[in-house]
Amino acid sequence: MGVKLSMEVAIFGAGNGASALACDLSLRGHNVRLWENPAFSANIEYLLANGRMVTSTGAVSGKAQLSCVTTNAEEALDGAEVIFVIMPSFGQESAFNYMVPHIKAGQAVFIMPGNFGSISLYSKLKANGNAGGVLIGEADTIPYAARLLTDKTCNVFGVKGSMAMSAIPSSDISTLRERLQKVLPLRLTTLPSVMAVGLANTNMIIHCPTMIMNAGRIEGGERFSFYTDGMTSSVCKVMEKMDEERLAVAAAFGYKLVTEFEDALSNYDLDGSRYSCLHDIFSTHPVYSKMGKDSPQSVTHRYLTEDVPYLLVPLAELGDIAGIPTPTVDSIIKLAGIVNDTDFMCSGRGIKSMGIEAPSVSGITKMLKGE
Secondary structure, three states: OOOOOOOEEEEEOOOHHHHHHHHHHHHOOOEEEEEOOHHHHHHHHHHHHOOOEEEEEEOOOEEEEOOEEEOOHHHHHOOOOEEEEOOOHHHHHHHHHHHHHHOOOOOEEEEOOOOOHHHHHHHHHHHHOOOOOOEEEEEOOOOEEEEEOOOOOEEEEEEOOEEEEEEOOHHHHHHHHHHHHOOOOOEEEEOOOHHHHHHHOOHHHHOHHHHHHOHHHHHOOOOOOOOOOOOOHHHHHHHHHHHHHHHHHHHHOOOOOOOHHHHHHHHOOOOHHHOOOHHHHHHHOOOHHHHOOOOOOOOOOHHHHOHHHHHHHHHHHHHHHHOOOOHHHHHHHHHHHHHOOOOHHHHOOOOHHHOOOOOOHHHHHHHHOOO
């Protein structure tokens, strides 16, 4: 038999990252179906109107036709070998509810970034009785730095060199990674559990303090480069302190994770000899500096309303369970809640909402292994 060059791929989501992925994988010869939540069907009207054609420029350049564009989850999932969920975390639970009845043994579901979402999906599938034979996992980020332009062309500023991933249960890591590497255009490194992957997502370290410490500029209507201008020396000092707390919590669960500094270098294969601290990286970053004045225009932006409840809140709760103090993280959660009139500790993706029933280090470890 010849080598199978193309795969049946379903992508759940239609935003920046999903559009970049859909175009890239289609250009690489895979058959791609794209699903959008029925509540946001307007997001795919342009695709339906132009013959399902997607266009991208920059690091991924070309035009390709998707095999299916739909709001019907069953249609999108039927026959899909790999299913990517690539959307803001606040949309994941609704997407999972559409997906769960139609997922079958032999399929692989991969969430980018997961933000602990794979644990929630695993719990839902187990409750529905169809978790057996399904590969489930998540990544700590997405493969692309990309933006949808006003004409719906996707401008891809860069493609990451690597991405961390894992599976639940953890015994499926190698099998899932092998399947994904046939599709994804970057190197996948493995972590011992999806909990480790959630803790490895450094969006919470770079986005949240930058939003809080630039709140005056944002609410004043100033547009600035979020990364190169917003991440000043003082902002980066707060990032580094938050990162120390993140790494300490991870260590309490037995995970040795890379620092944000190391992660920022590896994502785009930067030369580490040129940088000495986070501020050095972000003030001159060869990819982020291309994005122009891209700062959020409101403190309700997902850099707070997603990364705080779906990353910082689980981090803080895991710190409490392990007896590791997280004062800097706690302060950012509190300030983000105040400016958004929201108690993120109550509304976020906490331990119970993930379906974790044994809130202890040992209990969580056993659940991640499928025990």
